[in-house]
Structures are given as structure tokens and as C-alpha cells.
Amino acid sequence: MAWNEPGGNKPRDPWGGGGGGGDQRPPDLDEALKNLKDRINNLFGGKSGGGGGGKKPSGGFPGGLLAVVLIILAVGYVLMGFYVVDQSQRAVVLRFGEFNRMVDPGLNWRAPIIEQSMKVDVGQNRSYELSEEMLTEDTNIVAVTLEVQYKVLDPQAYLLRVGAPEAILEHATSSALRHVVGSSTMDGVLKDRREDIRLEVRERLQDYLDRYNTGLVINQVVLDKTAAPEAVRDAFDDVAKAKEDEDRFKKEAEAYYNSVIPQARGQGARVEAEADAYKARVVAEAQGDAARFNDMVTEYRKAPEVTRQRLYLQTVSEVLSNSSKVLADIPNGDSLMYLPLDQMLKGRAGKSSGQSGDAGKAGGNLDPSSAGADDGGGSRQAPRSLYQSNRTEIR
Structure with missing residues (x-):
């Protein structure tokens, strides 16, 4: 029979505490659970059943506390979903592992457990x-x-379309570079086509990345260094220096050509101009001499004797002006005479060119009496300065 059934002589403690120690049995499990439930109800403000008549205590978990707990859990769930995306980042939200939306910078929310967000820095300049x-x-x-140098252009493609975008970039770069270099000569790679090679590699590499749908964009391709292998680098450096010297010599020769040819052409043009001027001067002088001779013939026909005398005096004057000898009439008794010979000899050269023109101008106005006096027999005497017997030669 149970420990709490009527008819027993001694009361029994359900926890084994009271009565004698002869007939002790383990407590009933149902009663122990009920007592535990009462204690929990008391802890949370519930009421336990009163004693008497063996009635079971009544009570339960209050509904208000359950609502509070649920509200706390809901608020925590909502707060757990907030996250911040930096200005240089973009976020991709997955719902049950599938792409749902793209998120811009700022404060955003996702449903925890259901949704997952992945951030990508699209403003960072990366390099390989x-x-x-x-x-x-x-x-x-x-x-x-x-x-x-590259950046992430499409976060969705970068995160979801390919497994390792950087690895694809490395292989694509090697493939593009080998294709372009393999189509060029060594001189072109080392010196002549460096810029063309850089542009071709960039274009081909971007085409590869777009075809693989990596979400990457190439900002710049820098061809840092192109050189011969280490074992033969010295020989190739010598060849490169020789080619540079060749180019330098060619440029120097072209510069010399560009400086000498125009100068020679200028000198040729100057000689031609001088020749044309000389030709014009000679022709003009010849025409002037011819015109003057014609005029002289006309004058000679009018007065032959006077014209003959004038021509004689003009010729003698020209001959004496070019001579280094000085003829002077010395009066009788005056044997000392000072002449500035040095100044006279210097002045002859400057005056000789103008004497012929001056004599020509003055020839038309010659006074017949000045050339000499008529001796009555129709002939004229020469001037005394030319035929005087007492003349002295001075060297």
C-alpha cells in the first residue's frame, strides 16, 4: 500500500524523514514531481494548493511572463538583424543560400538565421x-x-559566380601576357613596342575576365620591367647600348643636316642675288657708257676741237690720279717745299672713283680758254702745269 494511504499506525515522511527506521521505502515519483512544480510556481509568484483532505495543489506558469519572454526574444531577434555597410563597401544578401538583393552603404537589416549578408570592398584598389x-x-x-591594378565592379558576380576570382585573374594575366609577347619580337618587347604591349595585354585581360564573369575591372596595367635572361643580360645590354648610340648618331646627323642645308641654300640664294645685282649693274653701266658715248659723238660733231681737248684732259687726270708720283711746279728761287704726301696718297684712292664722274659732268662746261691759249696757228698750247720746263718730280 502507498505511504499516504489511511490505515497505517505511524505516519511516513515521503522524503524518508520521520517514524522509525524499520520499514522505510523510497518516495513516490509522482508526489516528488508535484512538490517540484509547487516550488516553481512559488518562485514565479504562483499559489500552491492548501493542505487538508489530501487535495493536490493547483497552479500554472503565468501567461504574462510568457508574453514578456516572447517580446524579449522578438526584440533580440530584430536587433540581431541590423548591420552597417561602409561607404566603400557593397553587401550581397542571401536568403536560404540564394541571392536575394544588393545592399548599398548605410544601416541595413536582414532576417537572422533566414538571411545571410556578405560584404565586398568595391572602393579598394587591388594589385597583382x-x-x-x-x-x-x-x-x-x-x-x-x-x-x-584592378577593382571589384560587380559584387554579386565576384562572390557567387566564380569560386576564386583572384586565381582566375592570375591565370588570365599569364595567358594574355604570353599571347602578346609571343607575337612580338625581342626588340619590340625590350624597347620598341612596350606601350603597345601594355595596351594589348590590358585589353585582352579585361576580355578574359568579362567572359569568365568574375566581376573584376582592370584599372591599369603597368609594364614594370622587360629584360633579357640573367645569363645573357650583359650581352643584350651591350647590344641595346649600341642601338641607342646608333639612334643618337642618326639624330645628330639629321640635326647637322637640318642646320647645314638651310645655311647652304641661304648662301646660294645670296650668291644668286649678288650675281643678279652684278648683272644689272654691269648692264646699266654699259648702257650708260653707250648713252654717254652717243652723247659725246653728238657733242664732238658740234665742236670737235673742244671735245678732243676735254677728252685729253680727262684721260690725263685719270692716269695721274692713279699714279704714285706727284708733279709740282716750283717757283724760281724757292727750293724748299712741304707737301703732305701721306695724306695725298691716302686721298687718291677715295677720290679716284669719283673723279671720272666729276670730270664727265664738268667736261661739257670746259672753257676752251682754260685748256690753253690759241697760238694763232689754229693749235692750242697745253696747260703750264703739264708742260712747264722747270717742273720737279717728287716721289
């Missing part, structure tokens, strides 16, 4: 450097160092 030795079109080996 490649150094390889490769074969050129003319079967030479060159060492090329290339730097690729």
Missing part, C-alpha cells in the same frame, strides 16, 4: 604582380615583370 620568362616571336627568351 606577375614575373615570368617567356618566348618571343623570334625565339628569344625575355623576362617580363607586369603589375595589374
Whole structure:
């Protein structure tokens, strides 16, 4: 029979505490659970059943506390969903592992457990450097160092379309560079086509990344270094220096050509101009001499004797003006005479060119009496300064 059934002589403690120690049994499990429930109800403000008549206590978990707990859980769930996206970032939200939306910078919310957000820095400038030795079109080996600067353009493609975008970038860069270098000669890679190679590699690499749908965009491709292999670098450096010297000599020769040819052409033009001027002067002088001779013939026909005398005096004057000898009439008894010979000799050269013109002008106005006196027999006497017997020669 149970411990709490009527008819027993001694009361029994359900926890084994009271009565004698002879007939002790383990407590009833149902009663222990009921007592535990009463204690929990008392702890949360519930009421336990009163004693008497073996009635079971009544009570339960209050509904108001349950609502509070649910509200607290809901608020915590909502707060857990807030997250911040930086200005240089974009976020991709997945719902049950599938793409749902793209999130812009700022404060955003996602449903925890149901949704997941992944951030990508789209403002960061990233770089990748490649150094390889490769074969050129003319079967030479060159060492090329290339730097690729890129950014994330499409976060969705970058995160979800491919598994390793950077690895694809590395392989695509190597493939594009080998294709372009393999289509160029060694001289073109080392010196002549560096800029063209850089542009071709950038264009081909961007095409590869777009076809693989990596979400990456190439900002710049920098061809840092192109050189021959280490084992033969000295020989190639000598060849490169020789070619640079050749180019320098060619440029110097072209500069010399550009400076000498115009100068020679200018001198030729000047000589031609001087020749034309000389031709015009000679022709003009000849025409003037011819016109003067014609005029002289006319005058001679009018007065032959006077014209003959004038021509004689003019000729003698020209001959004496070009001579280094000085003829002077010295009066009788005056044997000392000072002449500035040095000044006279210097002045002869300047006056000789103008004497012929002056004599020509004065020839038409010659006074017949000035050339000499008529001796009555129709002939004239020469001036005394030319035929006087007592003349003295001074050297």
C-alpha cells in the first residue's frame, strides 16, 4: 500500500524523514514531481494548493511572463538583424543560400538565421604582380615583370559566380601576357613596342575576365620591367647600348643636316642675288657708257676741237690720279717745299672713283680758254702745269 494511504499506525515522511527506521521505502515519483512544480510556481509568484483532505495543489506558469519572454526574444531577434555597410563597401544578401538583393552603404537589416549578408570592398584598389620568362616571336627568351591594378565592379558576380576570382585573374594575366609577347619580337618587347604591349595585354585581360564573369575591372596595367635572361643580360645590354648610340648618331646627323642645308641654300640664294645685282649693274653701266658715248659723238660733231681737248684732259687726270708720283711746279728761287704726301696718297684712292664722274659732268662746261691759249696757228698750247720746263718730280 502507498505511504499516504489511511490505515497505517505511524505516519511516513515521503522524503524518508520521520517514524522509525524499520520499514522505510523510497518516495513516490509522482508526489516528488508535484512538490517540484509547487516550488516553481512559488518562485514565479504562483499559489500552491492548501493542505487538508489530501487535495493536490493547483497552479500554472503565468501567461504574462510568457508574453514578456516572447517580446524579449522578438526584440533580440530584430536587433540581431541590423548591420552597417561602409561607404566603400557593397553587401550581397542571401536568403536560404540564394541571392536575394544588393545592399548599398548605410544601416541595413536582414532576417537572422533566414538571411545571410556578405560584404565586398568595391572602393579598394587591388594589385597583382606577375614575373615570368617567356618566348618571343623570334625565339628569344625575355623576362617580363607586369603589375595589374584592378577593382571589384560587380559584387554579386565576384562572390557567387566564380569560386576564386583572384586565381582566375592570375591565370588570365599569364595567358594574355604570353599571347602578346609571343607575337612580338625581342626588340619590340625590350624597347620598341612596350606601350603597345601594355595596351594589348590590358585589353585582352579585361576580355578574359568579362567572359569568365568574375566581376573584376582592370584599372591599369603597368609594364614594370622587360629584360633579357640573367645569363645573357650583359650581352643584350651591350647590344641595346649600341642601338641607342646608333639612334643618337642618326639624330645628330639629321640635326647637322637640318642646320647645314638651310645655311647652304641661304648662301646660294645670296650668291644668286649678288650675281643678279652684278648683272644689272654691269648692264646699266654699259648702257650708260653707250648713252654717254652717243652723247659725246653728238657733242664732238658740234665742236670737235673742244671735245678732243676735254677728252685729253680727262684721260690725263685719270692716269695721274692713279699714279704714285706727284708733279709740282716750283717757283724760281724757292727750293724748299712741304707737301703732305701721306695724306695725298691716302686721298687718291677715295677720290679716284669719283673723279671720272666729276670730270664727265664738268667736261661739257670746259672753257676752251682754260685748256690753253690759241697760238694763232689754229693749235692750242697745253696747260703750264703739264708742260712747264722747270717742273720737279717728287716721289
